[in-house]
Amino acid sequence: MSLAEKVFKGDIKAASRLMRDIDDEMESAIDELKELYARTGRANTIGITGPPGVGKSTLVDKMVEVLRGGMKTVGVILVDPTSPFSGGAILGDRIRMQRHSTDEGVFIRSLATRGHLGGVSRSTHDIIKVMDAMGKEVILVETVGVGQDEVDIVNAVDTSIVVLVPGLGDDIQSIKAGILEIGDIFVINKCDQEGADRLEQELKIMLQMGGKRPDGWTPPIYRTEAVKGKGIEELMAGIQSHHETMHQKGLHQRQKRDRARSEFLEILKSSVMKRLQQHLNQNGELDRIEEAMVKREKDPYTLAEEIIQRTLQKVVK
């Protein structure tokens, strides 16, 4: 039986194995993903992002609790920014979500953000698919920070939540402005701290200044105290409301299409570059290119153009 078939049956070991193969960029993983694909697209996916220190992990932990209380099966993906360097998640499942690890209805996976060709957004898409195929009804994806990686991940979820806390410095203010457009829902966590009112006011003003969103949705702001479990039920209701609105307006369909397109382009990019690199390595051309650049004999733009003219002949006029 293929790994994919075992995953359909909810086999946890097979799912873990497949995720590891995806991480290791094994060729066989692609075949399994091909097989999986037809059985995906059913899970409700939720992204949780925000700067370090705002309590995202605690919030996710409490969200899992509420979802489990409602008998939903849950997948959790923790995208760990440490991983491009250390080669693996440091905190991840082990510390943060430990108490759910014995619950069979919860599958937790930390994700390495390594690899230049595909990148973390590629792996996240694939891991979501495995959990989706396993039958997990809700998948939570937690990411730190607001780089291109996060934007790409947000593009992969149904509802994205941006978490902030009162009283952070100037740098946070600038990040705040940046994440306005990716949040479907905003959460002010640690709302007992000084400055929560002001943060909410600022957020409201910034959201108004941003004008009407193309999808017509007005992002609500929720207040939580995740440590004490306060405000989590309300937040979950807000997520449900976003989900229903998107479906009612048929926007979910548009979202699905956009997502399919960008996912295809990501996969195409990673495969094309893999092939091209193999090709250029085989005949020692990459070494010659490197040499020509270091000596400033040729510039990389012209060199790339030459390779394209030769390899993409049927595309280039």
Added chain:
Amino acid sequence: MSLAEKVFKGDIKAASRLMRDIDDEMESAIDELKELYARTGRANTIGITGPPGVGKSTLVDKMVEVLRGGMKTVGVILVDPTSPFSGGAILGDRIRMQRHSTDEGVFIRSLATRGHLGGVSRSTHDIIKVMDAMGKEVILVETVGVGQDEVDIVNAVDTSIVVLVPGLGDDIQSIKAGILEIGDIFVINKCDQEGADRLEQELKIMLQMGGKRPDGWTPPIYRTEAVKGKGIEELMAGIQSHHETMHQKGLHQRQKRDRARSEFLEILKSSVMKRLQQHLNQNGELDRIEEAMVKREKDPYTLAEEIIQRTLQKVVK
């Protein structure tokens, strides 16, 4: 006279214009960059990265002061994480570095982190080149956070500095672990705050645990109080020492080669994808692909494979 020629002559307006064209991904910018390339590779480049709120901007500001005191011309690139969404730098040059803006020896540029094909690392490389060709002797690149973007940027500089502060939360601890391998030099800023000793101890232990670096360099840890200008001279001496060590050991040459290769591959990737996307859009194929995926008739891996077989015929066996 081409923009590139004007840039060689140190024309500030021409440089600004070219940087804008690069940001706007104008075709003409590539031609200028081709012309520039032969005159680049002379500047000493320094990256400054770390989580939000550690005082990177203040540190960069003081570093500029010291460099200017030493009669060096300086370029500053502020990579602003807000930009993929807001379309421009929010704080950037205007607030942070204002006092240097009237100094002709300093060129400050905020950088948008938008665009999926090339990404921020691509633009940063190009902006560094423009400043390099202008004759800026030292180029400082400030980035926030530790995503793939930052890793790519770090790959573009001679010396990378990781800035931390005492007393940050758990999330920061996890980031700290992640940036160990990208830091040539560590800075504990706000070193007057409680916990500086402990942070230094932790850092030392983590650096030791990481084992010997392939280049044999042991990253030193400096303490600064950037707001008061304390420790900056020592830090600058440390950067100089890293620079000299790399040159003496011939490692700078290896660094240059690696950088040339990854830069070439980045440019190739962005050009190839641009061509492929145009090609697929022209004959409506992207729409058909989207459709097939949403209906789960075909999976994106197989679809990408089909496109590659057709377009990269000469590469694929």
